[in-house]
Amino acid sequence: MWIFRGGAPRKPSLIYQYHPTRSGDVASAFLREYQGAVQTDGYVGYDFLDTMKGISHLGCWAHVRRKFMDAQKARGKNAGKSGSVDVALGFIRKLYHLEKKGQARNLTATELVRLRKDEAEPILEKFRIWLDLFLAKYRATISWLRPGFTRRRERSGSLL
Numbered sequence: 001m002w003i004f005r006g007g008a009p010r011k012p013s014l015i016y017q018y019h020p021t022r023s024g025d026v027a028s029a030f031l032r033e034y035q036g037a038v039q040t041d042g043y044v045g046y047d048f049l050d051t052m053k054g055i056s057h058l059g060c061w062a063h064v065r066r067k068f069m070d071a072q073k074a075r076g077k078n079a080g081k082s083g084s085v086d087v088a089l090g091f092i093r094k095l096y097h098l099e100k101k102g103q104a105r106n107l108t109a110t111e112l113v114r115l116r117k118d119e120a121e122p123i124l125e126k127f128r129i130w131l132d133l134f135l136a137k138y139r140a141t142i143s144w145l146r147p148g149f150t151r152r153r154e155r156s157g158s159l160l
Contacts, residue, residue, distance in 0.1 A: 002026055009109050024048050031055070065092045084134055091127040095120055 007013040019026045024045035031038065035054030040046040041063045049057035072085045098120050102112045 002030075004030060009112075061092060061095060065089070065096075068092070084138070087130060088127075088134075091123060091130070094123050098123075 002017045002019055004015040004017070005012050006015075017026070017030070022043070022045060024047070027038075027040075027046060028048055031049075031052070037056045037058055038046075038049050039058040039060055040049065041060050046057070049055050068085050068088050072089065075083070075085065098115060102115050105111075107115060
């Protein structure tokens with residue numbers, strides 16, 4: 001099942017389409033005439049969006065967060081001290097907090113963009129610096145992170 005979401009931020013619309021595969025051809029056909037932002041989960045089948053004229057291909061923080069949460073769970077409850085996963089989740093938590101702050105203030109789309117520019121960009125820059133150091137040090141041991149995050153980070157920086 002494919003779900004395409006669009007419309008005004010406060011009045012989104014959803015289109016459901018059944019297709020038997022997850023092939024990027026389905027999204028490609030649907031988005032053929034579209035121009036604007038497209039947010040995906042990092043699946044390699046959507047990489048064609050990086051080269052489509054008029055498309056800004058965006059990553060999904062919920063999917064990135066899930067990878068870190070899975071790693072945190074795998075570490076176990078009795079792991080003791082916090083580690084890199086906790087640092088990454090801390091950055092993501094701050095970004096989620098900003099979104100909640102914008103919702104609580106009932107900000108317009110323009111005001112939300114301003115909030116993100118003013119407050120999220122410094123968080124993202126610190127996260128980018130930390131992540132670059134983390135990836136340089138642990139690249140060979142983080143296969144769990146690569147599909148949902150590092151590939152998008154390396155290709156287009158769609159998350160950061």
